[in-house]
Amino acid sequence: MSLSPHEARVEFPILRTHTYLNSCSLGALSHRAEMYLDEFLGLWHTMGASAWYEHWMEKMATLRGKVEVFLGGPEGSLALVPSTSAALSTVAESVPLGSKRNRVICSELDFPTLAYQWSVKPNVELVVLPSPDGIGMDLSQFAEAVDERTLFLATSHAFFRTGFLQDISALAEIAHDAGAYCVIDGYHGAGQIPFSLTETNVDFYTAGPLKWLCGGPGLSYLYVRPELIQELNPRITGWFGAANAFEFDIREFRPHDDARRFEMGTPALHTVHTALGGQEIIDEVGMDVIARRNRELVDFLVEGCADAGFSLTTPGNPDQRSAIIMIQHTDAPGAVARLADAGIIVDHRPGHVRVSPHFYNTEEEIAFLLGALKSFPG
Ligand SMILES: Cc1ncc(COP(=O)(O)O)c(C=O)c1O
Structure with a gap:
């Protein structure tokens, strides 16, 4: 069986209730995993x-x-x-x-x-x-x-x-x-x-x-x-x-x-x-597809950050990037808490808001995050 990234979204209930962009801390829970459990x-x-x-x-x-x-x-x-x-x-x-x-x-x-x-x-x-x-x-x-x-x-x-x-x-x-x-x-x-x-x-x-x-x-x-x-x-x-x-x-x-x-x-x-x-x-989505999709999402995020005037601590060369994007912020814990109030789940590490999209995310979710982050400048 094969699944497209878009088809795979229905497997992950958190995507219906939240903008989930923190897969580098914890990947989303799927119906399939719950079924085996x-x-x-x-x-x-x-x-x-x-x-x-x-x-x-x-x-x-x-x-x-x-x-x-x-x-x-x-x-x-x-x-x-x-x-x-x-x-x-x-x-x-x-x-x-x-x-x-x-x-x-x-x-x-x-x-x-x-x-x-x-x-x-x-x-x-x-x-x-x-x-x-x-x-x-x-x-x-x-x-x-x-x-x-x-x-x-x-x-x-x-x-x-x-x-x-x-x-x-x-x-x-x-x-x-x-x-x-x-x-x-x-x-x-x-x-x-x-x-x-x-x-x-x-x-x-x-x-x-x-x-x-x-x-x-x-x-x-x-x-x-x-x-x-x-x-x-x-x-x-x-x-x-x-x-x-x-x-x-x-x-x-x-x-x-x-x-x-x-x-x-x-x-x-x-x-x-x-x-x-x-x-x-x-396996059903496939690693080649996941890598390609994550690259598209990351490119979109990096461009959006540039347009919004955010500075990144992330490789400049796209070939050296993975889907962990570090946005510099003077009050990262505060920004992450306020994003959570808006239903957006990301994380922080010293001096940075950390955003990590995965294949099941969309450009719309990333645009929503960027729009929200612009209202908490840092
Ligand atoms: C790169 C990396 N290595 C190791 C760990 C820790 O692994 P564990 O808690 O399974 O020992 C983490 C946890 O976030 C990690 O990001």
Whole structure:
């Protein structure tokens, strides 16, 4: 089945009552996600724990399979984990840590949780590269910083602060040329732009259903490059990481041969269900269509901001932009609160009103936001 962005609008009830332009915080909830959630609750009522064996394990496998295809990874390359922070912690605790390779290189524009994994480890040196313009990074900065002492090049696919898109294939190459691993926080990549992880050659990629995949909070995805999986033995783990979990043998831990060895304990099953609903819609609309539509919406928003005299902290080059647009404002929390009174949901980050349209939005909604924002100048 295929859906156009316009047809997909009816799936999202919030679009009938609000002007919803905050998908980079939380993707809209769909009827489809709600239907899967109701199914889960119904089985809990009628089958109790036996639903695990007959339905829920299979739902987890279905979600893993769909997300693997979506990210362009082969079967067995994806783990379901509780959060991006947990995924990154597992990655940090899966590679050998020697005294010669103990540096991690990230940028000041990355989401802090990416750096925290390593800043708490006394034997790791964390290097935070500055952004030359507060918007993006030059690949040459990473190329200069990554060397034979580097364990990880750890950075984002799209920066949460500015929406700046990075070339993750080039980042992987920079890391590999120096013998380092490349880990990408892809929370704002997956669901915004089409790509295939197999082609990028990154070692680890984290994503999640919360934002652009419209699947809600409580779960994240960890992709591990297949050639690496069996070389790595996570030093934090749990029974879902064990191939022999249902033998309940306390003396023998035998990890899965595939990326499930990076899983830990019982996942948030309600999110497995809502994530399936969101993922189905994303797949039916298609990533190429979503990326094209988001580009149109972003171009319209950027032009509208220019006409209204708003300044942006957003890449000037449209090819480096994603659908996170930062409008400078001296009272961003106040503006966001007043926009909410008008039924417009956006967010703020220091000094900025943050607007993040997705495929289900329209130019009319963006025009409505801009008109309202003009009456709260900042
Ligand atoms: C880029 C990015 N990475 C990581 C996170 C945090 O992820 P989690 O709460 O799943 O650890 C966020 C949350 O907003 C984010 O925007």
